[in-house]
Amino acid sequence: MPLIDDVYLVATGHRHGPNRLLSSDLDLKYGLAEGWSEKYLGMTERCRLAEGDDIAPLAIDAVADALVRAGWSGRDIDLLVCGSTFVDQPVPPTSSRIASEINPDATSFDINACCAGFPYALTIATSMMGWDTSLQKVAVCMAENISPYIDHDDSESSIFFGDAAGTALLQRTPRSGAFQVVGAELTNDSSSPDFVKVPRGGHFSHDGPRSYKHVVRLSEVVGRRVLDLVGADGGDVRILVGHQSSTRLLADVADSLDIPVDRQWRNVSWAGNQSGAGSLTALSHGWQESGDELDDGDLVLVVSVGAGITAGAVLLRWNA
Numbered sequence: 001m002p003l004i005d006d007v008y009l010v011a012t013g014h015r016h017g018p019n020r021l022l023s024s025d026l027d028l029k030y031g032l033a034e035g036w037s038e039k040y041l042g043m044t045e046r047c048r049l050a051e052g053d054d055i056a057p058l059a060i061d062a063v064a065d066a067l068v069r070a071g072w073s074g075r076d077i078d079l080l081v082c083g084s085t086f087v088d089q090p091v092p093p094t095s096s097r098i099a100s101e102i103n104p105d106a107t108s109f110d111i112n113a114c115c116a117g118f119p120y121a122l123t124i125a126t127s128m129m130g131w132d133t134s135l136q137k138v139a140v141c142m143a144e145n146i147s148p149y150i151d152h153d154d155s156e157s158s159i160f161f162g163d164a165a166g167t168a169l170l171q172r173t174p175r176s177g178a179f180q181v182v183g184a185e186l187t188n189d190s191s192s193p194d195f196v197k198v199p200r201g202g203h204f205s206h207d208g209p210r211s212y213k214h215v216v217r218l219s220e221v222v223g224r225r226v227l228d229l230v231g232a233d234g235g236d237v238r239i240l241v242g243h244q245s246s247t248r249l250l251a252d253v254a255d256s257l258d259i260p261v262d263r264q265w266r267n268v269s270w271a272g273n274q275s276g277a278g279s280l281t282a283l284s285h286g287w288q289e290s291g292d293e294l295d296d297g298d299l300v301l302v303v304s305v306g307a308g309i310t311a312g313a314v315l316l317r318w319n320a
Contacts, residue, residue: 008170008180009316013063019050022044041160044270046270048146053145076137081095085112098143140170142276156208160245179318180316226315234258239298244267265283298317300317
């Protein structure tokens with residue numbers, strides 16, 4: 001895909017489910033060896049909504065958080081794109097529920113690219129900004145309410161996930177203390193789409209080893225392609241933000257891209273696998289906690305892979 005001109009990511013926001021589920025409790029519940037979740041997933045806990053709670057209010061709070069950080073009002077937003085796989089309800093779209101509280105006049109719609117939703121939503125938003133000059137300020141949201149879609153009596157379905165929402169705000173004009181959106185790369189391998197699925201009326205299921213291999217493989221593919229756009233390689237990347245599935249997977253993705261494992265922003269250890277929201281909330285957490293360590297021109301690479309199989313990468317450059 002081509003380079004992206006004159007779009008800046010100026011602020012982020014995030015929110016997580018208020019209920020913290022400890023790995024030690026889940027290991028005991030599912031009859032796993034003591035310390036299994038922390039050893040194999042790198043998770044000590046995960047954050048979830050209470051039963052019956054919706055993700056939309058959490059997403060609205062995440063947008064409000066980002067607006068404060070950007071110094072915007074909700075009325076400044078011209079377009080709101082929401083990536084959401086695990087929705088509260090099919091109709092109305094989650095984007096409309098968010099926009100109703102932020103800016104009812106903003107153009108808004110949902111997209112579903114599963115765990116790769118953030119790169120897909122951001123790429124769609126920047127593409128629209130490229131051909132529609134009226135879109136000056138844009139919100140890209142991710143909202144995932146996974147809890148109702150998992151079998152809480154099955155460790156294979158339940159032990160990984162947390163509920164979360166995140167927001168990234170984009171604008172056309174350059175701004176210091178923001179990221180320039182340099183480029184994006186999307187790809188799919190739809191040859192066997194059903195080995196990660198939620199069947200109608202059922203719960204999340206997956207072929208874990210097969211999923212793992214595809215995530216690592218396609219993360220490398222899209223990551224290298226987007227770096228090639230600027231003649232860079234893994235050694236040039238200051239920070240990697242990957243799919244927040246497990247610390248082991250994140251380490252293998254970093255290795256595949258020749259990026260030192262310690263150059264990562266991640267929150268999977270305490271937030272769990274947040275599906276499409278994970279890469280955005282990890283970016284948001286990392287920026288807010290460690291952004292002052294970035295130097296002008298530093299590259300941040302966001303890569304994520306989801307069911308389908310969908311895969312996306314976004315390359316950001318720090319503008320100090």
